[in-house]
Amino acid sequence: NYTPYYDLNLAHALAQRGWPVEVATSPYLFEALEPVSGVEVRHYFFRLLEHSWPTRLARRRSLSRGRQAYKALAYPVGLLRLARELERRPPGILHVEWGLLPLLDARLWRRLRARGWKVVYTAHEVTPVAAPNPPLLNQLYRRLPEVSDLVIVHSSSEASALEAHGVPAGQLRRIPQGDLGLFGRPSLSVESARATLGLDPKRPILLFFGLLKAYKGLDVLLRSLPAVRRAHPDVLLLVAGERMDPFPRASLDLDGSVEWHDGYVATEAAARYLAAADVVVLPYKRSSSSGVVPAAYAH
Secondary structure (H helix, E strand, O other), X not given: OOOHHHHHHXXXXXXXXXXXXXXXXXXXXXXXXXXXXXXXEEEOOOHHHHOHXXXXXXXXXXXXXXXXXXXXXXXXXXXXXXXXXXXXXXXXXXEEOOOOOHHHHHHHHHHHHHOOOEEEEEOOOOOOOOOOOOHHHHHHHHHXXXXXXXXXXXXXXXXXXXXXXXXXXXXXXXXXXXOOHHHOOOOOOHHHHHHHHOOOOOOOEEEEEOOEOHHHOHHHHHHHHHHHHHHOOOOEEEEEEOEOOOOOOOOOOOOOOEEEEEOOOOHHHHHHHHHHOXXXXXOOOOOOOOOHHHHHHHO
């Protein structure tokens, strides 16, 4: 559920090459995604989100701690459901995009490997950035490569980081994250995109885009904006996305130089924001990949 577009693009590519592919996931929290030809999607996790009212509750920022508690309690149930299903099948390949409770994930992987399965782990975040993880949990995340047959990373720096933690180079494969693939949309003109969003056609626009989380450095960007304005007095910072972590909307007097578009930006609307911007700004404090980067390049 963290990377649905990546997952379905990957599944589609494998299906086109003749592989039978099933995506084992949860109901999508923010938007419904179109079915992908040749790919079966089954909800093993967080089935409560199949109903509209729990989904609305889960998206409320005031209930973020409750959402985390629900995930912690419900994830083992989904993992057990998946384990029972896979143990009834002939051995195949389990490709894991995200493990939420690495101690339990590792147990499942060991059980499957003992039955002849191969486990491939894509380390989207070599250093977990979910805020803030206890040190023990981070140590457990680093052990996941030890119980997998192959680890995929997106950059050479991530590969080097895992090698430094003892993962053999022969167990690593570097595969860049890729573009929007099936979910790419035609680029719009700057003029039409700004008109649709109600933005000034002449002002230089900086865009901070995506799920708004503390590690992405929006507070740093807001503090730096006065310095930017001294060089470009008419600059506008456009902040668009769903706030996942609590933070003040603005702690500085920025005199109308920040415009907030609160709420999740669906795929169709994302193209308008990316086309309207002059610069996409990603002042991440700590991260090893970002879905916004290929989306920005695509526009």
